[in-house]
Amino acid sequence: MGKGETMTDPMSLTFLGGAGTVTGSKHLLTIGARRVLVDAGMFQGEKKWRELNWAEFPVPASSLDAVVLTHAHMDHCGYLPALVAQGFDGPVWCTAETVRLAEIVLMDAGHLQEREAEYAAEGGYSKHNPPLPLYTVADVERTLPLLRSVPYDTDLDLGQGLTLRLTRAGHILGSASVTLRHGDTSVLVSGDLGRHDHPLLESRDTPPGAGYVLVESTYGDREHPDAEGHPHEVMADVIRRTIARGGSVLVPAFAVDRTPVVLKALAQLRRENRIPDVPIFVNSPMAVAALAVYREAAPTGELRPDLHLDEFINLPNLREVTDAEESKRLNHPDRPCIIVSSSGMATGGRVLHHLEYLLPNPRNSVIFTGYQGVGTRGRQLLEGATEMKFRGRFVPVKAEIAQDGEFSVHADGSDLIDWLAALDPKPHTVFCVHGEQDSADNLAARIRRELGLVAVVPHYREVVALQPVDGLPVVQPVAPAQPAPQHAAEPTSTPEPSDVSPGARLTFGGAGTHTDDRAQVEVILTTALGQVPFVPDDKRAGVEAALQGAIARVGGDRAALLDAVNQALYAAASAVETPGGQSIVALLAHVPKVLR
Structure with missing residues (x-):
């Protein structure tokens, strides 16, 4: 692959995920016969998106020359073992910290996939006979040796004139924006961008400008609220109220990055005597392993210099749970406590077992700490669901449900505009991705209004020919916005100007x-x-x-x-x-x- 390739070979960009939705980020760059995939994320949330995880990948996985990961969250790396299972065996480029965190995340995902298939077989609630995992631990073990680390701010020659550069994105440890250049054509993928006042990490860096920019839009239509009064008062108030009535508090949190952010906040609340001194359990093997990576990251310079890890990683009354039996005992706490468990949107992991047993008790509470995707259990609970389905059976929702909006580590609308405004040179075209439709549409309109740039929101499976036409791309939509994996739509296209x-x-x-x-x-x-x-x-x-x-x-x-x-x-x-x-x-x- 790549033989005979020249600087004039046609280039295109195909949006295979993170278009019209927050999850499933996959952006395919094609240069002649070469294919490089930026991110290999798992779809989460609504069924119509989740079913795409099981559909055959739109191009043969074996035809991919390389994958580049922006960071180690499941919606950006969780599909990687499925690609390997389908025949991909090329290099996976990312930062050293992403290598370490992806090893933890993917191995955990492999075990979860196998366990979910086992539960489905035992409970008889799967439509498949027999229920099968999307991928296995063995697939993950074949994936991990493919991970290759790249330092920040270093141009890596991928061959045939294609170069890669990673720039610190400030979202989680190891997160990066990705710049790919081939001749005079360049593509910049923002990845998930951190907010300017991230509680753990140094502020993000500005990458070199590019002709085509893909920018995330998770919070493209809103601004993070300034804390009124004391920080995290919502969380403190719910904890005080719950403990007073003899209940326990469940805090769903992403294992990578969000758990240490939550522990930092709990440590501050405890030091200020704003919450009672009760046991705090971190019940997520993945979160415990990720905490170890954060402990060792201080010398890299990515963590804030004023951050003292011992203040919250070694909290009094903090217990890191790895044993399955102890995890089960937490479904019936013998005294009031705080349980931090993943996943953050309640799409998988040990938090599901805790929800199943804690939701029916009105003395308990659940505090969400981040964005809840459409169709996820977290979103349903926040929208007032009165019952939830776990392992084929429904349980009533009687616990108190709350959300602390101060935990987000995603850039808000103004952060995203500032990031784009700092790019030099300015982009020809901006594509708003990784956001629900309204959020992406609002950000695109704001970019046009405030920055005077061409900004569009791509569809799932839309193709963009990266042939600058006086600074503008030729856009070819090739699939409907609401995907149906079993019955793929026939491609449609907009004629290129040269064909008109x-x-x-x-x-x-x-x-x-x-x-x-x-x-x-x-x-x-x-x-x-x-x-x-x-x-x-x-x-x-x-x-x-x-x-x-x-x-x-x-x-x-x-x-x-x-x-x-x-x-x-x-x-x-x-x-x-x-x-x-x-x-x-x-x-x-x-x-x-x-x-x-």
């Missing part, structure tokens, strides 16, 4: 459309109007008049607006051999996708 004949009336494929946003359409049309000076003199007036006509119809009937856009396309297509005409056609191709 003068006078052609374009139709736009793809079953999925973005949120109706007339302001977004106006930005696209206004941007297209700015390309008119690059249209030949004899066609300029006609193109300008057609665009002005479309702008005048933005606030009116949708059908009339689309007809006006088609008229503008008719005019611009007559000048498609010029940069201005190409740019206008590429821009107008986005309009139907933002209308419903």
Whole structure:
């Protein structure tokens, strides 16, 4: 693979996850015959997304030349052993800290996959006969030797003119933004970006600018609230109230990064005498192992210099639970206590057993500490679910449910705008990924409004040809926004400008459309109007008049607006051999996708 490749080979980007949803991040860069996958995340949450984990990967896994991981969270690395099971055997590039944490996360995931299959077989609640794991511990053991570490801020030659650079992202230990360059074309994948005031890590670094930027949008439509009064008062208040009535507190927390952040907060609350002195259990083998990695990370310079790990990792009354029998005993605590267990969105792990036994008791409480994806048990509980299903049976929800919103280590909307604004040079195009649809749409609109950049929200399985057309990409949607793995949709595409004949009336494929946003359409049309000076003199007036006509119809009937856009396309297509005409056609191709 890669033989005969040149700097002029066509490049494309395919969004195979993290598009229209937060989870399942997978971005496929294709250069001629070469394929590099950035992130191999597991889909979580809604069933329509989770089922994609079981679908055949869209390209043969054996055809991937390499995988690059931004960090060691399941929605970014959890699908990697499944790729190996399907035939991938290339290098997996990431930071040294991600290597260590991914080893912990993936081995734990392999055991969980096998256990879930066993539980399903015993309980008879699986539709498969026999129930099978997505991958096994043996698959994980074949995956781990493929992990290769790369230092931050170092250009790694991947061969045939392709280089890789990792820049500190400040989200969790070892997290990185990924820059891939080939000739004059460059792609920057933000990965998950940390907030500027991360409680454990130094602030993120700014990567070099790139022509195409993929930015996360988890909190693209909101700002983290400033703590009113004492920090983490929501958590403190719930703990005090729960202990007073003789109950126990369950804190679902991601094993990697969130657990030490939660312990730091609990240590502060205890030092300030804002919560009672009760036993604190960390019941997650993965979290216990990850804590060891954090203990050893101090010399790397990634942790905050004012952080004193002993203050919370060696908390009085802290017990790290690894034994399965002790874990089961915590389902029936003999006295009030605090249990920190993973996973953070209650999608798997020991926290499920605790929820099953603690939720029916009104004396208990559950405090969520992070984002809860659509379709997850955590989201359902926060939205008022009155019963939950565990291992094929329903249990009533009578415990108190709360959320402490101060724990997030994701950048909010302003953090994301600041990160983009600092890039030099500025990107040609920004793709908003890793966010629910509304969040991604809102961030894209804000980027256009505040930074003046072309920003779009890609669909699942959408393909972007990375051939700059006066700074703009050619976008080809190739699958519906709501995936159906068993019945994959036939590919549809938007014609490339070079294929458009003068006078052609374009139709736009793809079953999925973005949120109706007339302001977004106006930005696209206004941007297209700015390309008119690059249209030949004899066609300029006609193109300008057609665009002005479309702008005048933005606030009116949708059908009339689309007809006006088609008229503008008719005019611009007559000048498609010029940069201005190409740019206008590429821009107008986005309009139907933002209308419903």
